[in-house]
Amino acid sequence: MTAIKESSTIQQNKKTALELCPVTFTMEKIGGYWKPIIIYHLSTESKRYSELKKAIPAITEKVLIQHLKQLEADGLLIREAKTVVPPFVTYQLSESGKKLLPVIHAMATWAFEHQEKHINVASE
Amino acid sequence: MTAIKESSTIQQNKKTALELCPVTFTMEKIGGYWKPIIIYHLSTESKRYSELKKAIPAITEKVLIQHLKQLEADGLLIREAKTVVPPFVTYQLSESGKKLLPVIHAMATWAFEHQEKHINVASE
DNA sequence: ATTAATACATACTTTAGGGTAAGTACTTGT
DNA sequence: ACAAGTACTTACCCTAAAGTATGTATTAAT
Numbered sequence: 001m002t003a004i005k006e007s008s009t010i011q012q013n014k015k016t017a018l019e020l021c022p023v024t025f026t027m028e029k030i031g032g033y034w035k036p037i038i039i040y041h042l043s044t045e046s047k048r049y050s051e052l053k054k055a056i057p058a059i060t061e062k063v064l065i066q067h068l069k070q071l072e073a074d075g076l077l078i079r080e081a082k083t084v085v086p087p088f089v090t091y092q093l094s095e096s097g098k099k100l101l102p103v104i105h106a107m108a109t110w111a112f113e114h115q116e117k118h119i120n121v122a123s124e
Numbered sequence: 125m126t127a128i129k130e131s132s133t134i135q136q137n138k139k140t141a142l143e144l145c146p147v148t149f150t151m152e153k154i155g156g157y158w159k160p161i162i163i164y165h166l167s168t169e170s171k172r173y174s175e176l177k178k179a180i181p182a183i184t185e186k187v188l189i190q191h192l193k194q195l196e197a198d199g200l201l202i203r204e205a206k207t208v209v210p211p212f213v214t215y216q217l218s219e220s221g222k223k224l225l226p227v228i229h230a231m232a233t234w235a236f237e238h239q240e241k242h243i244n245v246a247s248e
Numbered sequence: 249a250t251t252a253a254t255a256c257a258t259a260c261t262t263t264a265g266g267g268t269a270a271g272t273a274c275t276t277g278t
Numbered sequence: 279a280c281a282a283g284t285a286c287t288t289a290c291c292c293t294a295a296a297g298t299a300t301g302t303a304t305t306a307a308t
Binding site: 135 | 262263264265266267268273274275276
């Protein structure tokens with residue numbers, strides 16, 4: 001999808017980090033500014049490609065599809081396509097994807113707590 | 125520290141994502157291949173700069189210091205410097221940093237579960 | 249014949265982050 | 279006089295990820 005130079009130092013280090021560090025592994029899966037947002041929109045119900053597009057207007061189609069393919073390849077979500085014209089494609093969270101929800105929720109909770117603190121400190 | 129072009133679309137989108145999405149906010153704080161590893165090394169005890177360097181040989185000094193400064197600025201860790209020569213500087217997790225540990229642990233747990241599944245699928 | 253609708257694909261550009269390499273300040277020991 | 283140790287700093291380069299813009303396939307409706 002995206003050309004990658006296996007030999008680059010950055011790739012070597014990434015690989016090392018992925019092997020050493022399960023946290024990095026998880027962040028790889030949900031990293032990228034839009035992935036958590038996509039997951040959020042799929043957290044309650046499956047959605048069509050075009051629905052996602054409408055729900056997240058700022059994302060470009062290239063990046064949306066790229067993330068969807070990656071999330072699918074990583075086993076976080078399931079793509080279902082009806083062979084009709086015009087196409088009808090839906091995306092939904094897989095079991096693995098659903099298991100990620102509490103993790104994501106914990107991250108969000110920490111964010112709110114931490115943000116509050118920072119605001120308090122800043123306004124002293 | 126690193127020059128940033130506020131006007132770029134990527135920065136605009138990042139800002140949007142940060143405002144919309146607390147998960148992105150959290151990932152910002154612990155993103156970068158080395159940050160979770162640094163946090164891990166500080167999870168049990170405070171460490172000197174040089175100890176961190178030895179503990180994570182693959183990281184360059186520039187990136188190490190850069191991440192440490194960022195983590196400090198984000199309120200995740202506390203720097204203490206004794207005014208002696210040669211310098212003696214230690215880093216330890218702040219309260220916010222410590223509160224992140226269970227979150228990080230949840231991410232790691234998910235990684236192990238998810239990795240296993242993928243291995244099983246791959247070896248069928 | 250052309251337009252509309254959907255779900256992509258692809259060539260090209262920009263940029264933020266990470267990597268390389270080298271230098272700095274300050275004092276103690278030789 | 280200078281080397282050693284510690285904790286940085288800075289100038290420059292490279293790459294992966296994100297953005298821009300445009301194109302494609304298929305069929306039904308007009």
